[in-house]
Amino acid sequence: xxxxxxxxxxxxxxxxxxxxxxxxxxxxxxxxxxxxxxxxxxxxxxxxxxxxxxxxxxxxxxxxxxxxxxxxxxxxxxxxxxxxxxxxxxxxxxxxxxxxxxxxxxxxxxxxxxxxxxxxxxxxxxxxxxxxxxxxxxxxxxxxxxxxxxxxxxxxxxxxxxxxxxxxxxxxxxxxxxxxxxxxxxxxxxxxxxxxxxxxxxxxxxxxxxxxxxxxxxxxxxxxxxxxxxxxxxxxxxxxxxxxxxxxxxxxxxxxxxxxxxxxxxxxxxxxxxxxxxxxxxxxxxxxxxxxxxxxxxxxxxxxxxxxxxxxxxxxxxxxxxxxxxx
Numbered sequence: 001x002x003x004x005x006x007x008x009x010x011x012x013x014x015x016x017x018x019x020x021x022x023x024x025x026x027x028x029x030x031x032x033x034x035x036x037x038x039x040x041x042x043x044x045x046x047x048x049x050x051x052x053x054x055x056x057x058x059x060x061x062x063x064x065x066x067x068x069x070x071x072x073x074x075x076x077x078x079x080x081x082x083x084x085x086x087x088x089x090x091x092x093x094x095x096x097x098x099x100x101x102x103x104x105x106x107x108x109x110x111x112x113x114x115x116x117x118x119x120x121x122x123x124x125x126x127x128x129x130x131x132x133x134x135x136x137x138x139x140x141x142x143x144x145x146x147x148x149x150x151x152x153x154x155x156x157x158x159x160x161x162x163x164x165x166x167x168x169x170x171x172x173x174x175x176x177x178x179x180x181x182x183x184x185x186x187x188x189x190x191x192x193x194x195x196x197x198x199x200x201x202x203x204x205x206x207x208x209x210x211x212x213x214x215x216x217x218x219x220x221x222x223x224x225x226x227x228x229x230x231x232x233x234x235x236x237x238x239x240x241x242x243x244x245x246x247x248x249x250x251x252x253x254x255x256x257x258x259x260x261x262x263x264x265x266x267x268x269x270x271x272x273x274x275x276x277x278x279x280x281x282x283x284x285x286x287x288x289x290x291x292x293x294x295x296x297x298x299x300x301x302x303x304x305x306x307x308x309x310x311x312x313x314x315x316x317x318x319x320x321x322x323x324x325x326x327x
Contacts, residue, residue: 007064007090007133009165009207010222011248012036013241014231015068015093015137023272024285025062028234030264031241031256034249037065041095043106044071047080056087059268066091068137070098072108072118074125081126081134089132094122096138099173099183110173113142116154120161127162135165137209137229140193141172148193155201165205167229168194184210195224215240215247222248237291258289262321266314279316280307295324 013020013028015038025037042055047069058065067084069092071077081092095103096112096119103109112119119136126134136158140151155166171187178186189211198206208221209229218228234241239258245251256264269282283303290296302320306312 007036007066008034008249009036009135009167009205009227009229010034011218011244012167012207012227012229013038013234014209014229015039015041015095016231016235017041019235019285021285022058022062023277023282024235025065026059026268027261027265027282027285028238028241029061030261031238032244034245034251035241036091037062038093039065039067041068041070041098042080043108044069044073044076044080045106047083048076052083056083056089058087058089060088063088064090066093066135068093068095070095070103070106070108072106072112072115072122074121077122078125078129081130081132085130085132091133091135092126092130093135093137093167094119094126096136097169097173098180099139099142099175099178100180110139110142111175113138113154113173114145116157119154120158123158123163124161133165134163135167136163137167137169139169139171139173140190143172143175146172148196151193151197152200155197155204159201159204164203165207166197167207167209168197170194170208170210191221191224198225215243219248235285236288238286238288239291239293258293258324259321261289262286262317266317269314269317273313278308279312279314283307283317290324293324294326298323 013035017040020040028037046055067089069077069080084092095109098109123134170189170191173183194206194208205226207227207229208225212218212228212230213233221228242255245253272282287300287303290299299320302323306316
């Protein structure tokens with residue numbers, strides 16, 4: 001087993017299905033040294049019965065990195081946590097927040113909030129076999145089970161099993177009637193509920209998620225809780241991460257220009273392409289790099305129209321970069 005160590009959850013990039021793969025995380029790490037990066041959610045079945053290497057392989061530069069698991073069988077989760085530790089992950093996070101039908105049918109995700117003891121059993125089983133932290137990502141409630149009493153019962157039950165860090169999406173989830181996208185937007189944000197949790201459970205690490213759109217807002221929120229988790233805003237405007245280490249971690253370092261980020265990314269792209277990776281598998285994650293800046297639309301369009309071609313090379317990226325220069 002590895003030696004346990006304290007991770008900083010002050011700023012986390014959320015696990016996002018089809019988005020936060022290893023190429024995305026390598027790119028994000030070029031922008032920020034301190035952000036805690038999360039994988040896409042991986043189910044226990046995919047790891048135990050599928051190609052574990054495909055799901056678990058990552059670049060050493062991605063540390064600190066957490067694996068998010070989807071599952072509800074304590075034995076299977078324990079096996080997968082051991083796999084995560086053996087691959088070198090810094091944390092395992094259990095998904096108790098995703099409201100999609102597919103996830104519900106597999107009996108994991110947000111529906112588990114109705115079964116706090118089962119979640120506690122899952123956490124305890126993983127804690128028993130690894131030394132890396134086991135964390136939980138949840139909502140503030142589901143369906144009609146959205147009272148503060150029910151939420152505190154969930155937090156108390158799971159924390160007693162050894163979970164010290166909770167990432168809480170400050171919205172309830174409707175398991176019937178709303179799509180996953182609607183569940184990110186329709187239920188009202190209740191930051192006050194997460195603030196109350198921090199007051200009632202001061203010894204626990206509480207990370208807030210949902211509707212956060214800037215580093216300035218993040219800085220305000222970490223006055224109330226221990227950390228923030230951002231998802232889509234970071235993906236669509238990744239260059240905000242370039243300012244993260246200075247603004248939230250007092251790093252006092254020189255901020256890398258976008259052109260420097262691209263120069264650092266090109267050798268990675270070339271190396272991946274030698275392994276058979278298509279250019280657009282990497283470039284799809286950098287479409288938002290010039291978000292809000294000169295040439296952003298031209299950059300996106302050139303990459304989108306050319307990076308998927310079978311004969312595409314890194315020259316496509318260099319050509320796109322030229323289009324962003326205000327001559």
